[in-house]
Amino acid sequence: MTQTSLDADRSIARAPARTWTIAELAREFNVTPRAIRFYEDGGLIAPMRQGTSRIYTAGDRARLGWILRGKRLGFSLGEIRELLDLYYADRSGVQQIRGVLRKSRQHIADLEKKLRDLRAQIAEFREVEAHAVQFLRDKGIDPESDDR
Amino acid sequence: MTQTSLDADRSIARAPARTWTIAELAREFNVTPRAIRFYEDGGLIAPMRQGTSRIYTAGDRARLGWILRGKRLGFSLGEIRELLDLYYADRSGVQQIRGVLRKSRQHIADLEKKLRDLRAQIAEFREVEAHAVQFLRDKGIDPESDDR
DNA sequence: GCTTACGTTGACGTAAACGTAAACCTCGGC
DNA sequence: GCCGAGGTTTACGTTTACGTCAACGTAAGC
Structure with a gap:
């Protein structure tokens, strides 16, 4: 033992x-x-x-x-379990591999949608940031000075 | 037109x-x-x-x-509310803008971490996909044919 | 005037993802 | 021999994010 x-x-x-x-x-x-x-x-x-x-x-x-x-x-824990199962899946047979291929492609598509969402949100907050910086500069304030 | x-x-x-x-x-x-x-x-x-x-x-x-x-x-609904508040925030005064700037930068940093996580996960599943495709090709099977 | 479709406000139920507390074991140190 | 630090299981509590009625209002069509 x-x-x-x-x-x-x-x-x-x-x-x-x-x-x-x-x-x-x-x-x-x-x-x-x-x-x-x-x-x-x-x-x-x-x-x-x-x-x-x-x-x-x-x-x-x-x-x-x-x-x-x-x-x-x-992702929910249930989804994560599926993804882990996929990642560590049985890759011995043709049918298994077909399943892995199909699911991994589906998952990649989901992730790429998430990527687009993420890029869009980053872009929006970069604009918010840029406008704030510009506002402070216009007032003659250094945007990087952190004095209250 | x-x-x-x-x-x-x-x-x-x-x-x-x-x-x-x-x-x-x-x-x-x-x-x-x-x-x-x-x-x-x-x-x-x-x-x-x-x-x-x-x-x-x-x-x-x-x-x-x-x-x-x-x-x-x-994001949780609570977090989303904060982000909406930030996005539609009062931008009239210097202190408000300072707050907006600080929080938007923090949020951008969070999003960029998420971006790294996302890229990593996409890369991993692209590898899974590539290996599956290679496996099927080695067996003389067209990875794109979807016959069960 | 009655039905149907769509809207409203409670109120209670529920699944997910843990937190928290109780009661217990066990091992190295004094 | 006991104590504290860490581990365990069991069980109930809590928060989030809604789902699911119930009971009601209202405007449109026949």
Whole structure:
């Protein structure tokens, strides 16, 4: 059940693979342990156990980063799960690959719409910014001085 | 050609400004009237009334588009309200403009982070797509044929 | 004058995404 | 031998963003 022989073999040639506790990852990604456990309940991540404690590998850590990036982009956890399933999908058969191809193209299209939305909003607020700068310059005020 | 002259319109009579009902906007933007009323409850939009019925002007319509774009980008209604307040902010005084400048710059920075997230995700799924295409080509299958 | 379509205001229900509190284990240090 | 720091599960609470009635008003068409 243990992997002592493997560990011993690797401990000489390889650096011992680093792992993280739930609190470490929570601090690093600025979320709570509760949130991470919640993602696990939803099947978005599945760390190993050491006794009852969760142990996160570098792969788990990357997955968490993936999840949180998805959240920042406005996807629900359900959508993120589908995307993770897609990203880590079974790529063994032709039909599977066809499915991956179709879904990834769909997702890219969704993302590109989001990209257009984002560009438009950035452009609008750049205009707001430019007008504000111009207004202050016209008044002879340095827009970069931050004195109240 | 079909566009009537602005000058002619002004000299005689203004074209009657078009307005929309809640159901019309709901259909156009693919949301429910309930959602639009909810945004109004939250102070994100404030249409005129004709009796008890809500009447939306072109400006209200644009505002609704703004709200929904914000949602697609992953902002909460509270955040969208702040952004709308910023966008339509009082720009009369120096202090107000300073505030607008500071907040719009902050918001642009947030959006640009989102842009980086988005580009990264698009790049990843483009790779997934490319690998799928390559896999099918290697098998002598046309990736564009959609036969099951 | 009755139906149909569309509007209104409550009021309550619900799914998602956690927060919070309780009760417990467990391990290294004093 | 106990204590604090961290981990666990279970369960109920909370916020957000609406959905879903219910009960009502009103203007149009037959």
